Amino acid sequence: MEPDGIGQLYQAYEQLKKKLADEGLFSAPKRPLPRFPKRIAVITSPSGAVIRDIITTTRRRYPIAQIVLYPAVVQGDGAAPDLVRQLERVNAAGAYDTLIIGRGGGSIEDLWPFNEETVARAIAASQIPVISSVGHETDTTIADLVADVRAATPTAAAELAVPVLTDEVVKLQQQRTRLYNAMTNRINFQQERLNKLMAAYVFRQPQRLYETYVQRLDHAQQGLARNMRTQLQQTQQRYQLAQQSLQSHNPLARVQRDQITVTQLADRLNTEAKRYLADRQERVGKLINGLDYLSPLKIMGRGYSYVTQDDHVVRQTADLKTGPATIHLSDGTATADITDIQPTSED
Structure with missing residues (x-):
C-alpha cells in the first residue's frame, strides 16, 4: 500500500527535508539582516494581500526604504520555476539589502512550490539575506528552513526587515x-x-622651577672640579713612582752586571771544556791501548794463526770439510789441503 494525495506530499516533504538537512543547508551559518536597509526586494504575487501588508508596514515603520516587487506565480505547477527565476533576477541586480519571499496561507498543495528542491537551493545560494514568510504561523516549509530568517506573517517579515524610524x-x-x-x-x-x-605656584613664579636644578648643577660642577684635581694628583704620584722605579731598574746597569756574569761564565765554561777534553783524551788513549792489546794481529804475532774455508772462520773440526783451506798468519796466508779430519774424543 502506498500513500496517495496529501500523504504522498508529506512523505516527499520529509524525504527532501532529511536530504537537505544531511547536506547541511539548514545548519549553514545564517546571514544577519542589515539594520537600516535602503532597498528591499519582495518576491510574491502582485495581487495578494502579502505585498499590501509589507508595503503598509514598511511605510508606517520606515518610510525611507524603497520596496521593489518582483511578481511571481506562487501556486501551481509553474510556480517553482518562476520563483527560482525571480530569485536569480534579484541577485543579478545586486542592488538590494534584504529579500522577502512568501505568500499567504493555504493547503499543503497550495504551499508546495515553497517545498520544491530547486526553490530551496536558490534561496540557499542567494547572496542577499532572505526572509521567508510562507503560509500561516503553523505552516513550516522547506523555504522557511533554508532562509536566513523566518517570519510568521508578511507583517512580521516587514517588521523584521526594517526598524521603526521614529x-x-x-x-x-x-x-x-x-x-x-x-x-x-x-x-x-x-x-x-x-x-x-x-x-599653581610654579606658573606664578616659574623661576622657582629651575632654581633647584641650577643649585644641583653648581654642586655637580664643584664635585667634578674636585674629582679632576684628585685624579690629577693621583696621576702625578703614579708618574713619580714609575719614574723612580725606572731609575732603580735602569737597563744599562743591569746590562753591565750581566756582562760581568757572562764573562765569568765564559771563563768557567772554557776551563770545564778543557778539563773535560783532557779527560776524554786520556780515556780514549786507554781504550786504544786496550783494543790494541786485544787485536788479533798482536796475538798472531806471538805465533798464532787461524783457518778459513769457504770464507768462513773454522773454530772446530765440525766446521771443516775435506778440500782446500786457507791458513792466516801474521805476515800472510798459506793454502792447505785437508785430507783427513780427526776430532778429539770427549775423554
Missing part, C-alpha cells in the same frame, strides 16, 4: 544628548584642571 530618531537624539553632556562634562573637567594648573 524610534531610531529618538535613539539618535538620546545619543546626541548623552554625547553632548559627556563632552560638556569633559570640557568642564579639563577647564577646572587648567585653572588649577594656571594658579
Whole structure:
C-alpha cells in the first residue's frame, strides 16, 4: 500500500527535508539582516494581500526604504520555476539589502512550490539575506528552513526587515544628548584642571622651577672640579713612582752586571771544556791501548794463526770439510789441503 494525495506530499516533504538537512543547508551559518536597509526586494504575487501588508508596514515603520516587487506565480505547477527565476533576477541586480519571499496561507498543495528542491537551493545560494514568510504561523516549509530568517506573517517579515524610524530618531537624539553632556562634562573637567594648573605656584613664579636644578648643577660642577684635581694628583704620584722605579731598574746597569756574569761564565765554561777534553783524551788513549792489546794481529804475532774455508772462520773440526783451506798468519796466508779430519774424543 502506498500513500496517495496529501500523504504522498508529506512523505516527499520529509524525504527532501532529511536530504537537505544531511547536506547541511539548514545548519549553514545564517546571514544577519542589515539594520537600516535602503532597498528591499519582495518576491510574491502582485495581487495578494502579502505585498499590501509589507508595503503598509514598511511605510508606517520606515518610510525611507524603497520596496521593489518582483511578481511571481506562487501556486501551481509553474510556480517553482518562476520563483527560482525571480530569485536569480534579484541577485543579478545586486542592488538590494534584504529579500522577502512568501505568500499567504493555504493547503499543503497550495504551499508546495515553497517545498520544491530547486526553490530551496536558490534561496540557499542567494547572496542577499532572505526572509521567508510562507503560509500561516503553523505552516513550516522547506523555504522557511533554508532562509536566513523566518517570519510568521508578511507583517512580521516587514517588521523584521526594517526598524521603526521614529524610534531610531529618538535613539539618535538620546545619543546626541548623552554625547553632548559627556563632552560638556569633559570640557568642564579639563577647564577646572587648567585653572588649577594656571594658579599653581610654579606658573606664578616659574623661576622657582629651575632654581633647584641650577643649585644641583653648581654642586655637580664643584664635585667634578674636585674629582679632576684628585685624579690629577693621583696621576702625578703614579708618574713619580714609575719614574723612580725606572731609575732603580735602569737597563744599562743591569746590562753591565750581566756582562760581568757572562764573562765569568765564559771563563768557567772554557776551563770545564778543557778539563773535560783532557779527560776524554786520556780515556780514549786507554781504550786504544786496550783494543790494541786485544787485536788479533798482536796475538798472531806471538805465533798464532787461524783457518778459513769457504770464507768462513773454522773454530772446530765440525766446521771443516775435506778440500782446500786457507791458513792466516801474521805476515800472510798459506793454502792447505785437508785430507783427513780427526776430532778429539770427549775423554
